Each structure stands twice: as structure tokens, then as C-alpha cells.
Amino acid sequence: MLKIGHVQLGTNLLLAPIAGYCDLAFRLVCRRQGGVGLACTDLLSPQGLLRGTATSLDLARTNDEDKPVGMQLYGGIPEIMAEGAVWAAEHGATIVDINMGCPVDKVTKKDGGSKLLCIPDTTAEIVRRCRRALEPYNIPLTCKMRLGWFNDQPIAEKLAPRLIDEGVQAVTIHGRTTEQKFMGVVNLDGIKRVVEAVGNHCKGAGLNVPVIGNGDVREPGDAKAMLDATGCAGVMIGRGALSTPWLFRDSWSVITTGTHAPEPSTSEKLEIVRQYMRFMLQFRDEHYCMFQIRRRISWFGKRLGKELDHRGRPVGCRGLKEAVRAARSPDEVYAALEKFEAGGLRGIDSVEATAEAAG
Numbered sequence: 001m002l003k004i005g006h007v008q009l010g011t012n013l014l015l016a017p018i019a020g021y022c023d024l025a026f027r028l029v030c031r032r033q034g035g036v037g038l039a040c041t042d043l044l045s046p047q048g049l050l051r052g053t054a055t056s057l058d059l060a061r062t063n064d065e066d067k068p069v070g071m072q073l074y075g076g077i078p079e080i081m082a083e084g085a086v087w088a089a090e091h092g093a094t095i096v097d098i099n100m101g102c103p104v105d106k107v108t109k110k111d112g113g114s115k116l117l118c119i120p121d122t123t124a125e126i127v128r129r130c131r132r133a134l135e136p137y138n139i140p141l142t143c144k145m146r147l148g149w150f151n152d153q154p155i156a157e158k159l160a161p162r163l164i165d166e167g168v169q170a171v172t173i174h175g176r177t178t179e180q181k182f183m184g185v186v187n188l189d190g191i192k193r194v195v196e197a198v199g200n201h202c203k204g205a206g207l208n209v210p211v212i213g214n215g216d217v218r219e220p221g222d223a224k225a226m227l228d229a230t231g232c233a234g235v236m237i238g239r240g241a242l243s244t245p246w247l248f249r250d251s252w253s254v255i256t257t258g259t260h261a262p263e264p265s266t267s268e269k270l271e272i273v274r275q276y277m278r279f280m281l282q283f284r285d286e287h288y289c290m291f292q293i294r295r296r297i298s299w300f301g302k303r304l305g306k307e308l309d310h311r312g313r314p315v316g317c318r319g320l321k322e323a324v325r326a327a328r329s330p331d332e333v334y335a336a337l338e339k340f341e342a343g344g345l346r347g348i349d350s351v352e353a354t355a356e357a358a359g
């Protein structure tokens, strides 16, 4: 089983940070489904946390059920990152993670995110300072990186061992480069090379630092396939969880018993959406809840309306998505979910219909 520093996880599956998506409400939805060994906050600005800005505090919100939790910091200034690490340690983090993978200009222009792959001395200094700052709290430090910045320059396999020497206790590797952003498919060979480089380094140094693979896990069999293909010690799941919050439970079932659990029923899936709404209303407010559900119903919709019509085609959930996007209150969303449960609000999206008509 996966252990990060002294923190023993219940499974070796982790919920990834997805800025704007993996809030406390969603982390709890995934945890209630089972199989989540660790969940991570979205990337947090240490300056925002230290100043106590409302946005940063909302993003860092956690509670007793939301454990173990990684708090992810981004930035390029070692002192401030270390102060942010202390803030996280004092506000409920089980683990502190440093973002070394974000490809967004706003972040990389300030030496944060995947820019850290290109400035290894600064990155090592950040790790050293954070490690030292976290020592009194006995909280492990981890990092999440990409394979490199440019497609033809693998950096992670060299940088990861160096950062382990500075005190990083787990490395998550997203099998893409910054240049790729989110395009193409995950490079399992690239992840494997990082696993091997870290393994060789640790053997020599008498250490045991897990490498966690990440990228494109969408179906329960994908996590096991990544473990088998790369030798990684754990798997982090991002976008797959947005449509399939039960993916951790089902992936864990495949990993531990080789069995594929049956897909939840439509009623169970709708109850997950309701639960997510209730958590958002509990932790935030109606405005936030409506903003999130309107944009996220298409993610949940990927797993709804799968039953087949008399011609053998999925019935779809276009009507539900339209009704939720048009809803003006949580009650209207609940009403739409009820109508769908009763058999209404079906229909396939026009793009799907066009594709089908084109054969």
C-alpha cells in the first residue's frame, strides 16, 4: 500500500488537483464513493493564503472528513513558498505539494508551475526551504511535475532524484510535457523512465520514495494498466473523476480483486449530483452552487442517459443538461433531476446526432 513519508494511505489512488473543480464539496463526493487514498486541493497561491484573501481561503477549505488531504502550492519564490507551507500545515494539510506542472502563462510567467522544471536551482531551493519549514509539523512534502517543458527534452527523470535529495517524499508525474499542454495521449514510457530513475536513485541512497503516475485514466481498468505499464506506486486521477466520481472505488476493485463492479444505476448517479449540490450549499452559497452545477452538468452527463432506445442507441441526457443550465435556483435543478429520473429530459446532443447521421 502507498505510503508517503509516515502517512499511510488507504488505497494507492489519488484525486488530482483540477483548478476550479476539485473543491471540498467535490472531494467529499469522491471520498463517499470510496477508493480515494488521498485528495488534493486545487493549486493555492501562498500570497493569497498569507493575506487571507477570500478566494484562497475558499480554495483551501477542508474538514475532518476530507482527510488525508494534500494542499498544493504554486509559485517561484522560495521564502514565500515556505511560508505558504507553514500556513498549510497549520490549516489542516496532511501533505504539502508543490505544483511543477501548470502550463498556464499567468503561472509560468511568475516562475511557478512547470517553469520550475526549467530553473532547477530555484526549484531545489524551494523544496529545501519548504522541507525545513515543515519539519516541526512532521508533514511530508511532495511535488507534481510534467515530463519536461519541451517534447524532446525530458527533465523530470533528472530533476526528480535531485528533489528527493532535497527532501521531497513523493513525486507525481503527469505523462505529458508543458508543450503538449493537455493534447495527445499520456506517455506511459515517459512515466516509466521517471519511475526507474527514482528507483535507481533511491536504491543507492537507501530511500523509498513513491512515484505516482497521472494522465488519461478514465475507465476502471486504466489505473491498473498504468501501474502495470510503468511500475509506478500509485495513480492520480483528474478529469476522469469529474464524470465518474466512483472511478476510484471501481479502479481499486480491478487492482485488488480483478473484478469490474457494475456501473451505478441512474438513480445512484443522480443522487451523487444531488449530494454534490448539498455539499456546495453547505460549504459555500447558492450563487457558487449554481455556477458550478451549470458548467459541470455536462461532465456528470457523460455517464447519464446510457440506456439504449429501441434502435440500440443511447437515449442521451440533452434535455437534462439544458434544464440544469437554464435553472435559476437549486430547487429548479432538483426538479430537473427528478424529471430525468422519471424518464424525461432525454435526447442526444446535436453534435452526437450529426456524427451519427454522417455514419
Ligand SMILES: Cc1cc2nc3c(=O)[nH]c(=O)nc-3n(C[C@H](O)[C@H](O)[C@H](O)COP(=O)(O)O)c2cc1C
Residues within 6 Å of the ligand: 016, 017, 018, 019, 020, 042, 043, 072, 099, 100, 101, 102, 144, 174, 182, 214, 215, 216, 217, 236, 237, 238, 239, 240
Ligand atoms: C482544468 C484543469 C485544471 C487543472 N488544475 C491543476 C492544478 O491546479 N494543479 C495541478 O497540479 N494540476 C492541475 N491540472 C492537471 C491535472 O491535475 C492532471 O495532471 C491532468 O489533467 C492529467 O490527468 P487526467 O487525465 O487524469 O485529468 C489541471 C488540469 C485541468 C484540465
